[in-house]
Amino acid sequence: MTTDTKSPPNFDAGKVAEIHQHLHSHLxxxxxxxxxxxxxLLVDKGLVxxxxxxxxxxAYTEEIGPKRGAMxxxxxxxxxxxxxxxxxxxxxxxxxxxxxxxATAHLKVVENNDEVHNLVVCTLCSCYPFSIxxxxxxxxxxxxxxxxxxxxxxxxxxxFGVDLDVDIEVxxxxxxxxxxxxxxxxxxxxxxxxxxxxxxxxxxxxxxIGTDRDLGEEIEADG
Amino acid sequence: MDGIxxxxxKEGYGPIEVDEDESPFHEDWEGREWGIAQCARTPGITxxxxxxxxxxxxxxxxLGRPYFDSWAQTDFSTxxxxxxxxxxxxxxxxSLSKKNDxxxxxxxxxxxxxxxxxxxxxxxxDGEIETPPVFAVGQQVxxxxxxxxxxxxxxxxxxxxxxxxHAYHGAHVFPDLSAQGTEIHQHCYSIMFEASELWPEAKxxxxxxxLDLWESYLSEA
Numbered sequence: 001m002t003t004d005t006k007s008p009p010n011f012d013a014g015k016v017a018e019i020h021q022h023l024h025s026h027l028x029x030x031x032x033x034x035x036x037x038x039x040x041l042l043v044d045k046g047l048v049x050x051x052x053x054x055x056x057x058x059a060y061t062e063e064i065g066p067k068r069g070a071m072x073x074x075x076x077x078x079x080x081x082x083x084x085x086x087x088x089x090x091x092x093x094x095x096x097x098x099x100x101x102x103a104t105a106h107l108k109v110v111e112n113n114d115e116v117h118n119l120v121v122c123t124l125c126s127c128y129p130f131s132i133x134x135x136x137x138x139x140x141x142x143x144x145x146x147x148x149x150x151x152x153x154x155x156x157x158x159x160f161g162v163d164l165d166v167d168i169e170v171x172x173x174x175x176x177x178x179x180x181x182x183x184x185x186x187x188x189x190x191x192x193x194x195x196x197x198x199x200x201x202x203x204x205x206x207x208x209i210g211t212d213r214d215l216g217e218e219i220e221a222d223g
Numbered sequence: 224m225d226g227i228x229x230x231x232x233k234e235g236y237g238p239i240e241v242d243e244d245e246s247p248f249h250e251d252w253e254g255r256e257w258g259i260a261q262c263a264r265t266p267g268i269t270x271x272x273x274x275x276x277x278x279x280x281x282x283x284x285x286l287g288r289p290y291f292d293s294w295a296q297t298d299f300s301t302x303x304x305x306x307x308x309x310x311x312x313x314x315x316x317x318s319l320s321k322k323n324d325x326x327x328x329x330x331x332x333x334x335x336x337x338x339x340x341x342x343x344x345x346x347x348x349d350g351e352i353e354t355p356p357v358f359a360v361g362q363q364v365x366x367x368x369x370x371x372x373x374x375x376x377x378x379x380x381x382x383x384x385x386x387x388x389h390a391y392h393g394a395h396v397f398p399d400l401s402a403q404g405t406e407i408h409q410h411c412y413s414i415m416f417e418a419s420e421l422w423p424e425a426k427x428x429x430x431x432x433x434l435d436l437w438e439s440y441l442s443e444a
Binding site: 007008009010011012013015016017019020021022023024026027031032034035036037038039040041042044045046047048049051052053054055056057058059060061063064065066091098100101102104105106121123124125126130131134135137138139141142143144145146147148150151153154156159160161169170171172173174175176177178179205211 | 228229230231232233234236237238239240241243245246247248249250251252254255256257258259261262263265266267268272274275276277278279280281284286288289290291292295296298299300301302303304305306307308310312313314316317318320326327328329330331332333334336337338341342344345346347348349373376377378380392395396398402403404411413418421422425429430431432433434435436437
């Protein structure tokens with residue numbers, strides 16, 4: 001096989017299935033060594049720069065993560081006009097805070113209320129709104145969550161400690177296209193005097209995916 | 224394709240590990256793979272072709288190996304299929320290419336630059352097409368009985384089921400063809416399925432499942 005020319009893919013699925021079989025036997029078994037082999041080769045060919053990899057790791061460790069989503073939620077709780085813009089056109093609304101980016105150009109916000117609880121999943125792969133929630137948690141990408149969220153959402157919620165009243169409807173959003181979903185959780189009671197920053201501190205990552213619901217529990221416990 | 228990836232509604236995968244710590248990467252190599260995937264893509268590759276290559280991983284590897292490991296395996300396969308790297312080179316741990324036809328080596332990007340790139344990478348998949356949408360919000364539709372053997376985004380659990388058009392999203396890149404390198408747009412809708420339509424044990428449930436589906440996956444009910 002020649003490796004002398006940058007060529008586009010041939011979109012040959014049969015060939016890829018064969019490659020996967022070869023790799024199954026020929027790659028090292030440890031994940032760390034497999035990724036090291038990939039990086040080493042791509043760097044040797046000048047296709048990636050290791051410093052750029054460092055920068056992407058730093059970006060998604062220090063800068064881009066669920067804190068961004070929490071700030072959007074807190075702003076929506078505090079500012080009805082911002083909330084209206086967010087519900088109408090989420091990509092523009094998050095871009096007001098500089099958070100538009102990877103996988104959020106078709107973001108939709110779904111709002112929890114007393115009658116409805118929303119839960120987000122990707123049953124076919126692991127679609128996630130990266131630029132606003134960061135790297136998806138391992139459970140979100142695991143077979144147990146992906147298989148069960150659409151079929152047994154209440155059982156799933158119970159495992160996360162959310163015992164949902166039978167009268168509350170669950171709406172599950174399976175991310176089958178390029179749309180991505182962000183759950184807008186309910187603002188806890190007793191938070192009327194809190195600043196946006198304090199409110200953001202109450203918003204959990206899981207509440208924006210839908211595997212957490214009552215964010216006020218800690219306040220009640222403290223009060 | 225009716226592959227191992229199509230997990231919605233499958234049973235037997237057990238409880239969820241809910242207590243993992245919230246750090247984005249639990250091992251260094253996970254971060255390395257995330258970074259590699261952000262800064263290296265072959266020209267002409269589409270997200271749907273990449274997803275299809277991930278679906279084609281052998282079932283035991285798909286289910287048995289860690290998540291970012293499957294990304295690395297997918298990257299290997301797309302590069303090899305396009306002829307950019309060879310299995311001999313993986314074994315050798317270095318490039319065996321005599322010529323350097325890869326252009327200038329990739330430059331080092333700073334944190335500020337990758338943050339800008341992330342912002343600029345808010346890729347849109349919608350576009351204008353001339354034909355008007357066939358279905359209207361509120362209309363009942365039935366999902367196709369069959370998928371296809373290539374890449375598709377109609378999960379098995381929704382096939383042949385009745386749903387209601389909840390919203391119209393505009394025309395989006397059609398993934399089944401995008402996975403073969405052809406980019407056409409097709410009307411895309413949010414379709415609401417009653418849980419009771421999907422699952423035998425949900426007979427009395429008021430819960431709902433929403434999927435974003437393309438027009439050719441649907442017919443009038």
